[in-house]
Amino acid sequence: MSEAKKEIRVATGDRAILPEGTKLVPIYIMGKQYKVPETMTIQKAIEYAGYQFVRSCGCRGGICGACPTVYRIAGDYKLNFCLACQTVVQENMYLTQMPFFPANRAVYDIEKVDASAETIMQLYPEVMKCVACNTCTKSCPMDIEVMEYVNAAMRGDIAKAARLSFDCIQCGLCSSRCPAQIQHFHLAQLCRRLHAKYQVPRAEHLQPRVENIKAGKFETMLKDLVAMDEDGLRKLYVAREMEPQDSHDWQPEEKQYL
Amino acid sequence: MGYTPEMLDLIKRVEASRPERLERSRKGVDFEALTLAGREEVLNKFHPDYKPDGRRDVKVGPSKGENYPDEFVDVLEARARLLVSSAELEKLTEHKTDVLVIGGGGAGTSAALMAQENGCKVVLATKLRHGDANTVMAEGGIQGASQEVDSPYYHYLDVIGGGHFTNTPELVAALTNDAPLVIEWLERLGLMFDKNPDGRLRVRHGGGTCRKRMHSSGDMTGSAIMRVLRDESRNRAADIKVIEFSAAVEILKDSQGRAGGALFYNMETEEYFVVKAKSVVIATGGYGRLHIQGFATTNHYGATADGLVMGYRAGVPLAFMHSTQYHPTGVAFPEQNIGLLITEKVRGLGANLLNIKGEQFVFEREPRDVESACIIRECMERGNGIVTATGRVGVWLDSPMIEVLEGEGAVKRELPAKHIQFMRYGIDISKVPMLVYPTLHYQNGGLTIRDNSATNVDGLFAAGEATGGVHGENRLMGNSLLDITVFGRRAGISAAAYANEYDGEVGELNMDHVDAYHKELKEAGIETDQVAPMVLPNYTREEVMEKQLTTHYQGGIRA
Numbered sequence: 001m002s003e004a005k006k007e008i009r010v011a012t013g014d015r016a017i018l019p020e021g022t023k024l025v026p027i028y029i030m031g032k033q034y035k036v037p038e039t040m041t042i043q044k045a046i047e048y049a050g051y052q053f054v055r056s057c058g059c060r061g062g063i064c065g066a067c068p069t070v071y072r073i074a075g076d077y078k079l080n081f082c083l084a085c086q087t088v089v090q091e092n093m094y095l096t097q098m099p100f101f102p103a104n105r106a107v108y109d110i111e112k113v114d115a116s117a118e119t120i121m122q123l124y125p126e127v128m129k130c131v132a133c134n135t136c137t138k139s140c141p142m143d144i145e146v147m148e149y150v151n152a153a154m155r156g157d158i159a160k161a162a163r164l165s166f167d168c169i170q171c172g173l174c175s176s177r178c179p180a181q182i183q184h185f186h187l188a189q190l191c192r193r194l195h196a197k198y199q200v201p202r203a204e205h206l207q208p209r210v211e212n213i214k215a216g217k218f219e220t221m222l223k224d225l226v227a228m229d230e231d232g233l234r235k236l237y238v239a240r241e242m243e244p245q246d247s248h249d250w251q252p253e254e255k256q257y258l
Numbered sequence: 259m260g261y262t263p264e265m266l267d268l269i270k271r272v273e274a275s276r277p278e279r280l281e282r283s284r285k286g287v288d289f290e291a292l293t294l295a296g297r298e299e300v301l302n303k304f305h306p307d308y309k310p311d312g313r314r315d316v317k318v319g320p321s322k323g324e325n326y327p328d329e330f331v332d333v334l335e336a337r338a339r340l341l342v343s344s345a346e347l348e349k350l351t352e353h354k355t356d357v358l359v360i361g362g363g364g365a366g367t368s369a370a371l372m373a374q375e376n377g378c379k380v381v382l383a384t385k386l387r388h389g390d391a392n393t394v395m396a397e398g399g400i401q402g403a404s405q406e407v408d409s410p411y412y413h414y415l416d417v418i419g420g421g422h423f424t425n426t427p428e429l430v431a432a433l434t435n436d437a438p439l440v441i442e443w444l445e446r447l448g449l450m451f452d453k454n455p456d457g458r459l460r461v462r463h464g465g466g467t468c469r470k471r472m473h474s475s476g477d478m479t480g481s482a483i484m485r486v487l488r489d490e491s492r493n494r495a496a497d498i499k500v501i502e503f504s505a506a507v508e509i510l511k512d513s514q515g516r517a518g519g520a521l522f523y524n525m526e527t528e529e530y531f532v533v534k535a536k537s538v539v540i541a542t543g544g545y546g547r548l549h550i551q552g553f554a555t556t557n558h559y560g561a562t563a564d565g566l567v568m569g570y571r572a573g574v575p576l577a578f579m580h581s582t583q584y585h586p587t588g589v590a591f592p593e594q595n596i597g598l599l600i601t602e603k604v605r606g607l608g609a610n611l612l613n614i615k616g617e618q619f620v621f622e623r624e625p626r627d628v629e630s631a632c633i634i635r636e637c638m639e640r641g642n643g644i645v646t647a648t649g650r651v652g653v654w655l656d657s658p659m660i661e662v663l664e665g666e667g668a669v670k671r672e673l674p675a676k677h678i679q680f681m682r683y684g685i686d687i688s689k690v691p692m693l694v695y696p697t698l699h700y701q702n703g704g705l706t707i708r709d710n711s712a713t714n715v716d717g718l719f720a721a722g723e724a725t726g727g728v729h730g731e732n733r734l735m736g737n738s739l740l741d742i743t744v745f746g747r748r749a750g751i752s753a754a755a756y757a758n759e760y761d762g763e764v765g766e767l768n769m770d771h772v773d774a775y776h777k778e779l780k781e782a783g784i785e786t787d788q789v790a791p792m793v794l795p796n797y798t799r800e801e802v803m804e805k806q807l808t809t810h811y812q813g814g815i816r817a
Contacts, residue, residue, distance in 0.1 A: 012552030014797050016593050017649025039648075041594045050802040052816055054525045054794070055503065058390035059558040061598050062679075063481055066390050086682070088594060107493055110448055162450065166476060170485065189489050193448030201457030203445060206404050209438045218410045218435055225414050226427040237419035240468040243407060247470065250407065257411035 014044070014060075025091040042069055042084035042095060055099035062086040065169035068141065071095035081139040081173050101172040103183040108190070115194040117156030124187050127154050129180035136174035136184055142167045146174045146184055153191050161188065162195035221257055260684030261591070265693075268644055271616030272654050272691055279610055279618065280662055289610075291621040297628045304638070305631040307581055312551045317782040318775065320575040329548040330579065333567050335779060336790035339507050339812055342521065342530070344768045347510060350521070351532040353499070354764065355381040356757040357750070358519055358535035360506045360565060363391025364480070364739065365722030366541035367487040368746025369753065370498050373539075376754035380498045381533050382491070383522060385505035385793060386560050389488045392543055392723065393742060395558060396480030397675075398601075399472040400444075400743070401736035402437030404459050408469035410434040417737060420466040421730025426577070429728040429745075432709040433737070436744040441473060444743070449486045450475050464735040465602065472736045477675055480739055504531070505793045506564065509538060509572040509718065510767040517572065517718035518764045525793070525815065534764045536757035537717045539749045540565040541742075544701035544723040547795040554588055554597030554650075555698040562814060564791030565724040569705045571775045574713040577726035578703030583733060586629035588697025590652030592683045597697045600676060602626075604655060604692075607672060608663040612654040612691070613642035619653075627732075630696040637695070644693060652693040661688050700738065702729050711749035717756055721749035789813045 011017045024035040027045060034049035043057065058066030067084040074092035084097060106123035113119045120127060127150060136146035149164035165188035174184040212218070225233070241252045252258075261269065282288075292300065301308045306327065315323055316331045326334070342350070357373040359366045362384030370382045382388070403413045413434035418425050441459070445451060452460040452474045461470040475482035491498050504522045510532065512518040519534040542565025546557025555561070570576060587604065589595040605611070605622040613619050613636050620632040633653055637643030643651040660668050669688035670677050680687045703726030711719045722742040729737060779786075792813035803809075809816055 011649030013547075013549030013554060014596065014795070015799070016596070019647035019649075022647070039593060044593075044797075047797045048799060050798065052794070052796070052798060053559070054815075057559045058386055059392075059395050061395055061556070061558075061595075063478065064387075064390050064394045064558065066387055086594070088683075105492055107495065109493065110490065166450065166482075167478070168485075169481070189485060192450055193486060193489065195448075196450040197446070197448035200450075200453055201455075203404065203442075203451075203453065203457050203459045205406065205458055206438060206442050206445070209404060210442045213410070213435060213439060221409075221411045222414060222431040222435055225411065225418075226431050230423045233415070233418060233423055237415050240412065240415055243463070243469045245463065247407075252407055258406065258409045 016044070025089065027089050027092070028094040030096050031094070036089055038089065038091070040089055042082070042087050042089055043067060045089045046084070056084065056097040060085045063169060065171035066099070068098045068171040068173045069095055070098060081141055083141045083171070086141070098172065098176060101176045103172060103175050103186060105183065105186045110193060110197065113194065115158045115198040117154070119194065120153050120156070120187070120190070123190065124183065126180060126182050127187060130154065130182060131180055133179060135177045135179070136182075139173045139177045141171065141173060142169060144168055149188060149191070150182060150184060153187055158191045158195050159199055161191035165192060261690065262647060265591070265644070265646075268614060269654070269690055272612055272656055275612070275616040276656065276659065280659060283608055283659070283663060289618045289621045292624060292628060297624070300631045300635055301627060303631075304634040305627055306551050306553070306584065307627065317784060318778045319570050320573055321570070321579075324576065324579065326579050327550045327582070329550050330545060330563065332788055333548065333563055333790040333792060334570055335784050336567070336786055336788040337776060337779070338571070338772045339523070339789050341769050341773060344766045347521070347532050347767050347769070350530055351534055353381050353533040355379045355499070355533065355535050357537050357539065357753045358383070358533050359539045359541060360520060361391070361541035361543060361722070361724070362386070362388040362500070362502070363541065363543055363722065363742065364393035364484055364487060365742035365746035365749070366539065367484070367491055368743050369539045369541055369721055369750035370491055371487065371494070372747045372750030373754040374494050374497045376751055376758070378497070378754045378757050381501060381535065382498060383501040383504050383506060383533065385503065385525065387502055388500050389484050390558060390560065391484070392558050392561060393484045393739070394481040395556065396739050397477050398464065399462070399474040399479050399736045400441070400483070400739040401464065401467070401471045401734070402441040402473060402740060403434065403469070403471050404438050404441055404473065405461060405469065405471065408471055410437065412469050413437060413471060416467050417734060418730070420734040421732050423730070425730030426727030428709040429707070432748065433728050433740060433744050436747070437740055440740065440743045440747070444483060444486065447486050447490055449482055452476070466734045483739060483743070505791070506542070506568060507791055507793070508769060508772060509568045510769065511572065511771055512765050512767055514716070516716040518767045520568070523793070528817065532767070534767065536760040536764055537719065537753040539753050540569050540705065540718070540720040540724055541722050541746060541749065542724050544704070546698050546701070549795070550582060550698055553584065553696065553698040556585065556588065556597055556599045557698065560794065562792040562795060564793060565720070566704060567790045569713065569718070569720060569724070571772055572718060573715050573771060574705045574718065574720070576703060577706045578731060579726060581702040581731040582698065583626065583700040583702055584630040584696040585699040586626055586633055586696050587655055587694040589692070590650045590695040591646050591693040592685070593646070593648045593650070594683060595679060596650065599697065599699065600655065600692060600694055601673070604657055604660070604673065604676075607660045607668070609659050610656045612656055614644050615642065633696055646693065650695065652695040654691040655694045656691045657687040658689055658691065700733055702726065702731060702733055707745070709748070710752045711745050712752055719749040719753045721745035
């Protein structure tokens with residue numbers, strides 16, 4: 001068996017081992033050339049080049065919005081937008097990162113606003129200046145229909161704005177490009193909160209449960225469990241009635257702990 | 259892009275064995291599950307939590323004698339970045355506030371909101387951006403007994419059974435009691451929960467639940483929660499001051515030994531500054547970026563155990579730090595997605611795990627820890643892993659089986675986010691398998707707290723992944739988002755109560771406890787150049803470091 005064992009060189013953590021013959025390609029980090037392995041993400045290529053991130057790096061998994069990046073390929077007029085942690089380098093890519101972009105955020109009291117076009121106009125009047133150029137949509141690394149949700153918000157269709165903007169990671173690329181100087185991602189967040197709080201029906205079934213908890217209904221039951229020894233808990237654990245996957249109208253037999 | 263020709267060759271072996279495996283699957287014949295003794299054997303030999311090598315006893319501090327992973331003991335037994343006199347700390351003081359919250363994820367932001375609601379001025383400081391935290395990466399959901407057929411009582415049983423009955427009972431009671439309150443709080447703040455048209459919250463089962471109580475907001479629940487909490491804290495900016503890109507490097511105490519603030523490092527200007535506060539909340543998250551035993555991680559860039567080191571030096575014992583959750587199926591190819599999570603649902607839908615020969619070697623629905631250990635054994639002991647060009651090793655997860663078992667289009671329908679994620683790199687997981695290896699996912703342990711989030715140090719509170727006990731040795735899905743909100747809120751309320759009862763103003767602060775810790779290191783015979791907190795992981799290549807002739811690394815960062 002030991003013959004079959006190969007000496008495996010294993011990469012650790014986030015440091016990859018470069019295979020022999022890996023092709024290095026030139027990229028330009030803020031104008032300066034570095035040669036990096038062609039299969040790397042922009043984020044790891046920048047680290048490979050010798051940078052250490054203090055900014056522009058967060059989850060490293062495409063969901064936090066810390067690493068928006070702008071690039072052009074030499075010889076191509078087109079400007080491209082992406083997340084550095086999700087995008088593979090290309091030869092002769094000229095890139096810069098946008099760790100921060102100033103955006104005006106309106107302060108509001110969520111309890112004292114309503115889900116209407118008036119709220120939008122009051123908090124973000126610049127929305128009306130949208131020139132429908134669609135640059136925001138083209139710059140979104142999450143492929144969100146940004147202009148569509150801005151237009152929906154403008155019309156007071158807050159539900160649509162909330163739905164369309166749901167995947168927003170608030171990286172700010174849209175707002176950095178907008179000729180009308182709209183702060184799309186703050187507007188989108190406002191719409192989602194307004195929609196969830198004022199347009200979607202409340203979870204009425206939750207209210208009695210909340211009142212019961214506040215009145216201390218479960219305190220004694222939980223205290224008994226806290227005091228119980230492992231054998232007792234094991235018995236209760238094993239005896240739990242399992243709600244079936246398809247549980248329409250299902251009722252447990254044991255009801256005194258509900 | 260996509261798989262290399264060598265890998266595509268190996269995949270032919272997977273395809274060759276697939277018809278027979280599908281046939282067995284249709285007959286309901288599974289790969290033989292391990293016996294309890296077999297499980298124990300593979301865990302002891304291969305699971306990083308169980309096998310003795312790669313771990314050692316910590317020689318100093320309030321949990322002296324406990325056995326932890328080397329990488330973690332290394333940071334516990336490291337030296338402080340600096341010692342500063344009381345007079346100098348006074349000069350460095352830039353902010354005075356009621357409550358200082360260290361950490362800008364879900365726990366820290368919940369704490370800040372509740373402290374503010376309880377009448378306090380708050381400073382929330384974080385070393386990355388506000389919201390760059392593991393919170394945003396949680397996809398699955400948040401548990402809470404919101405339905406009539408459920409109650410905190412059953413939630414309690416699920417949590418403590420899932421944790422192998424090791425959990426700290428009073429913390430489980432707090433978690434399950436508050437869960438519906440948190441769901442209602444988030445709904446009130448305007449979180450887009452998945453609901454039925456009549457407003458009823460949609461709920462699902464999670465692994466180990468007896469009732470459906472997993473609430474979600476699409477497949478980005480954590481992100482949705484973080485966005486709302488952060489947005490709300492910005493509405494309260496008059497009382498909640500957020501300081502970003504500033505790493506806390508030490509807890510400071512007053513002459514009575516109470517926590518009275520923290521020392522911070524501005525990573526850009528390289529200046530230090532002090533925030534004085536009547537009470538302090540540590541909400542700094544976990545330690546995935548220590549890459550225990552070289553494992554890749556699902557964690558965000560800042561998960562370097564800073565709060566654990568600071569809290570430990572301040573005198574807070576650790577709980578359950580021997581226990582780490584390795585998710586069996588992290589991405590091993592392509593390199594761009596390394597360590598990212600592949601949900602258990604893939605195996606639940608029927609995909610087999612296969613070695614380089616295209617053979618099954620493990621039952622696909624063993625408990626997480628056992629499954630991980632079996633994959634490690636197959637690769638490391640038996641040498642049956644597939645080694646990638648970037649030095650990763652892994653086994654195949656045969657997702658195309660799902661297309662046959664569940665019907666064409668099932669992969670795209672059931673795993674939309676994963677399908678897109680791999681398609682970006684030219685891999686269609688409905689046609690070719692994924693390469694996977696266990697990944698460091700969650701720190702079960704942390705600072706010891708009581709059910710009001712208080713530590714044993716006066717004025718010092720902690721919440722979230724930085725704490726240990728609530729999940730025992732194993733956390734159920736959907737209880738981490740719950741943990742951070744429940745105990746974040748409790749920490750905020752408790753820290754506010756402490757600050758509101760505080761007599762007078764915060765006096766002169768000192769680092770005597772750090773000095774004493776250094777002496778303890780010396781007495782234990784520990785000589786080290788290592789500095790902690792790490793602040794950030796160091797991913798600089800050796801070839802680059804060799805040429806950095808005048809660069810110093812303090813912890814993980816250059817200084």
